[in-house]
Amino acid sequence: MSPPERPETDPLTELLTAFPLPITFAGSLSLTAPWGLSVPQNAALFGVLTGNPCWLTGQGMEEAVAIAPGDFVAVSPACEYRLSDQPGSPAVSIDEIVPRENTETCASLACGGGGVQSGLIGGVLRFNGHGIHPLYSALPPVLHLSRQHDQHASEFGVILYAIEREIAAGRPGTRAIASHLAQILLIQAARLYLAESGGQTFEALQGLLHRDLGPALALIHRQPDEHWTVASLAERANMSRSAFSAVFAKVLGVPPVHYLREHRMRTACRLLQDPTLGLKEVSSRVGYDSVSAFSTAFKRYSGSAPGDFRRQDMPSSLA
Numbered sequence: 001m002s003p004p005e006r007p008e009t010d011p012l013t014e015l016l017t018a019f020p021l022p023i024t025f026a027g028s029l030s031l032t033a034p035w036g037l038s039v040p041q042n043a044a045l046f047g048v049l050t051g052n053p054c055w056l057t058g059q060g061m062e063e064a065v066a067i068a069p070g071d072f073v074a075v076s077p078a079c080e081y082r083l084s085d086q087p088g089s090p091a092v093s094i095d096e097i098v099p100r101e102n103t104e105t106c107a108s109l110a111c112g113g114g115g116v117q118s119g120l121i122g123g124v125l126r127f128n129g130h131g132i133h134p135l136y137s138a139l140p141p142v143l144h145l146s147r148q149h150d151q152h153a154s155e156f157g158v159i160l161y162a163i164e165r166e167i168a169a170g171r172p173g174t175r176a177i178a179s180h181l182a183q184i185l186l187i188q189a190a191r192l193y194l195a196e197s198g199g200q201t202f203e204a205l206q207g208l209l210h211r212d213l214g215p216a217l218a219l220i221h222r223q224p225d226e227h228w229t230v231a232s233l234a235e236r237a238n239m240s241r242s243a244f245s246a247v248f249a250k251v252l253g254v255p256p257v258h259y260l261r262e263h264r265m266r267t268a269c270r271l272l273q274d275p276t277l278g279l280k281e282v283s284s285r286v287g288y289d290s291v292s293a294f295s296t297a298f299k300r301y302s303g304s305a306p307g308d309f310r311r312q313d314m315p316s317s318l319a
Helices: 013-017 151-167 174-197 203-208 213-222 230-237 241-253 255-273 279-285 291-302 306-311
Strands: 021-030 036-039 045-048 055-057 065-067 072-075 082-083 104-114 117-126 142-145
Touching: 013 213, 021 151, 021 174, 021 255, 021 306, 036 045, 045 174, 055 072, 055 142, 065 142, 065 291, 072 174, 117 151, 117 174, 151 174, 213 230, 213 255, 230 241, 230 255, 241 255, 255 279, 255 306, 279 291, 279 306, 291 306
Parallel strands: 021 104
Antiparallel strands: 021 117, 036 082, 045 072, 045 117, 055 065, 055 082, 072 142
16 A cells, blocks of 8 residues: 655745744835945845945955845845945944834835945844744855846846835835735745755755655644654654654754754744743643743753743844
């Protein structure tokens, strides 16, 4: 008898459903020379450049990278970066252009000295600490896709047109639509990036799209409260325990149990930001039978007790 057919799974969708992208701005940045944008750690800037070319520099980069009009670029929140019309131009922090407490997630904003114009159509993500949102460590340091690739122009053109049209119209629901379109832009760029790399680069992001691991990852993301074991996850992936463990560690860089623990703690960080949930409820939702066991695991992960973490002055975003 042949094994039952596996249901189609989409672990990236599962992950983004559990952890929505922390977009605090979606729209168009008008940049006039001389201009420069400084992107601090825990923030990520992404979008398609319009107008004139610019330069990207950042931590760990040996030399500046030229970004041409029509190119897509996204920078990781793990490091600091600088985008400018010329390497020596003065830079303004993205926090001054898009305040952290920004609630107007769609707008046309401007920066620069009033000279030759460029622009960036995309968005800004903000993360509150390295352990809370899985994409913090899943994004490559720099994701750069050239306009020279016909598929890029085709895929991005429709999305950019829709964003610009929404901004120009200013109708009810514009902010929500533009935010979703910006998310689509980023996800599409990630898919193109992985397709071009042949699946040989950036393990964390690659793992989210891995077909064989998809069923197990989807279950972890959807049901962190279940008492999963390596054996039970391997069974759902229709793999032997040893093969599953080997493939999982090779693709994601960590053993299955480590990934499960990390995901539970990230979920706990998100749940603790909801003041209506007691610690017992949070513990149960991430697979712990007692508050004591959960508190010990959480403190080992975050460095602070759940109650202390909850009392921190954190924004309402689920970042």
